[in-house]
Amino acid sequence: MASMKHKKAEQTRARILSAALPLMLEGGYEKMTMRAIAKQAGLSPGAAYYYFETKEHIIHAFYAQTHEEHRLACREVLDQAKTLQDRLKGVVQAQIRISQPYHAVSKALFKVAADPNHTLSPFSDDSRELRHRAMALFDEVVRGSKTKVSAPLADYLPGLLWMFHMGIVLFWVHDSSPQQEKTWRFIDRTVPLLIQLIRLSKLPFFGSALQAAIALLDDFQFLRLPAADAREPEVENDTTAPPLRGS
Amino acid sequence: MASMKHKKAEQTRARILSAALPLMLEGGYEKMTMRAIAKQAGLSPGAAYYYFETKEHIIHAFYAQTHEEHRLACREVLDQAKTLQDRLKGVVQAQIRISQPYHAVSKALFKVAADPNHTLSPFSDDSRELRHRAMALFDEVVRGSKTKVSAPLADYLPGLLWMFHMGIVLFWVHDSSPQQEKTWRFIDRTVPLLIQLIRLSKLPFFGSALQAAIALLDDFQFLRLPAADAREPEVENDTTAPPLRGS
DNA sequence: AAAGATTTTTGAACATGTTTAAAGTACCGT
DNA sequence: ACGGTACTTTAAACATGTTCAAAAATCTTT
CATH class of the missing domain: 1.10.10.60 (Homeodomain-like)
Incomplete structure (x- = not known):
């Protein structure tokens, strides 16, 4: 070991x-x-x-590396942008920008990611730490903005934004348009839509539907971001894998 | 060959x-x-x-088989249920019921399915026929109901419902609750929500947002159901694979 | 029924992911 | 410096997905 x-x-x-x-x-x-x-x-x-442990663990290490790059690139965005929309868009765009050089290869990355069976899927227990770190980013996106979010939604919003983000990445992986321009347009179009939806969710009008929708999310435990003090401490440039076999 | x-x-x-x-x-x-x-x-x-051609092609054949079972089970539902909600729920529930015996194994099935890279992914060109057959089912769900859907949405609704259906299956694959009871509850909760959303989409209120959302879908060509007369003719119990290598 | 063509089957070979027992190397306390 | 302990590396072996040239079986034509 x-x-x-x-x-x-x-x-x-x-x-x-x-x-x-x-x-x-x-x-x-x-x-x-x-x-x-x-x-x-x-x-x-x-x-x-x-x-x-496995060939795919090497892929996972790449994944962790670009995640670190992404976090770094986000600092800039999160220090500048003030509105929820700009912050969200910035973070998502940063991800795509970072990943661009690896586009040709990312399908393999996503192959690992998309397999529900797999230990290395972003939804698995083994990826919890990485996932939580990513979700913390979106927590910062929300907290740093002036937009206030009502309590029941607030708990899940970081997780939901992370899922949105994963959706964008999924789209990007499939996107074979030159320079992945479709993805950029997709972001430009979906982010405002999402923001608008969040705004609408505050109308009493939506009360019951929202309630129902949120109740659903209880079945998605992995979407919950643990309280900040319960989280694993941040590690400097940690591209390290979990303990190897046998230990 | x-x-x-x-x-x-x-x-x-x-x-x-x-x-x-x-x-x-x-x-x-x-x-x-x-x-x-x-x-x-x-x-x-x-x-x-x-x-x-490949070990995974065997998996694909299983996939095609259960799809046939599903179509059969749906006839019953579609002959009986009249409301959009009942029809949709029936079709989705049928899928889960059919797949139940294979739950333990379906992760492998989904592994193939979820890989964007893969020829056998439901989103790939090679799976087009199967996908269209599934989407045709949802077309029937909509057409057979009394609910009228406005033009721009109508074109995409079968595809969207199919995606919803895929989402349910994804949930089910991950669901390790006894008897997959969570999935059944999930269906009970999401279907009405979806129906409500479709209803709401008719309000002029939503005009602009809906317009924007629909414009997005143009980037998802695989969601379009071709006109009925352009579709491949239905084959009796066709679990056959596409032509093999070299031909 | 024989010859020829086509389809099917075989068995060995290959590349790759992975395991493992054994050998090699670095470190630590004495 | 020595001996022991923990860490690292190796080379060979294994199981599996897959390919392929040749053999066998089957069909078609004469």
Whole structure:
């Protein structure tokens, strides 16, 4: 097990990732074989498995990396934009901008993500930490804006916005228009719609329907953002995987 | 290539499927190895590949089979129920009822389905026929009801209902509550909500928002149901795969 | 029924993800 | 420096999805 007491371990881990990414970019998921990665990193295949439980865990590490990039890019947005609409749009656009270089490859990423079965799905328990970190971003989107949200919705709004965000990414993955321009237009169109919906939800008019809709969400526990003090502490540039097998 | 000029071919195909399903039910997707299937069917592994391009194509055949079952079960519903709500709920419930025996296994099914990359995803070109057949069902749901739907929405409603239906299935796949009771409750709650939303959409109040929302859907071409006369003719109990490799 | 063409089956081979026992290396306390 | 402990690496092996050239079976034509 890679306990990293000896710091060389972390380097090796990073080396494997650095070896894997170009292979992925060149030949896609299939061509990125464990043997090729190992050779490129100057290791035997078995060693790679010492650091990554599975080939797909390498993908997951990429996922975590771009998530960090995204968080960084969001700081800027969240410091500037004041309205809920601008903040939301900014955060979502940042994600797409960050991911652009990897578009050709992201289908493989999403393949892992979309599989409900899989430990590495964003909805799974194993991805909880990453998910919560992403949801915290949307919590900040809401809190930092002047828009007030009524209590029952407020609890779920970060989770809902995260889901919206996942929807955008899903769209983007499928989007084969040049430069993924359709995705940008899609964002421009859906964000205002969503904001409007949130506004409308305040009208007493919607009371009963909203109530019903929110009651539904109780069946989606993973959408709940735990209280800030109960969350895992933020780690500096943590692209580290969970403990490896056997530990 | 399996041209099926000799009718024995179809039998063999069926035999492979019959051999595969129990293996799937017992040990899940992983344990259902091609070698095991072949042995069970009394063939060599290579022969199995003569009939199914890929292991996942076998899964797709299951998918097509339950779809046929579903269509059958829907006839009953669609002959009886008159209101839009009852018809929609009936069709969705039928799907869940049909799929119940396969719940343990459906994650593997959905794994294939959810992968955007994959030829066999319900959103892909290769699945168009199956998808259109499913959407036609929802077209019938709407047409057979007394509810009138305004023109711009009407074009997309079957596709939207199909997506709703896919959402329910997604929920069901994840639902590990006993007997999947959460799914049934989920249906009971979401269907009325959806119906209400359709009703509301008629209010002039919603004009602009609806217009914007519908404009969005132009980017989802796969949601469009082609005109009835342009559709592939219905085939009796067709669980057949598309032409095999090389042809 | 024989020859020819087409469809089906085989069995071995290949590439890849993954496991594992054993060997190698670094660190730590004495 | 030594010995022990924990960490890292290796090479070979395994199971599985898949391919393929050749053989066998079946059908068609003469």
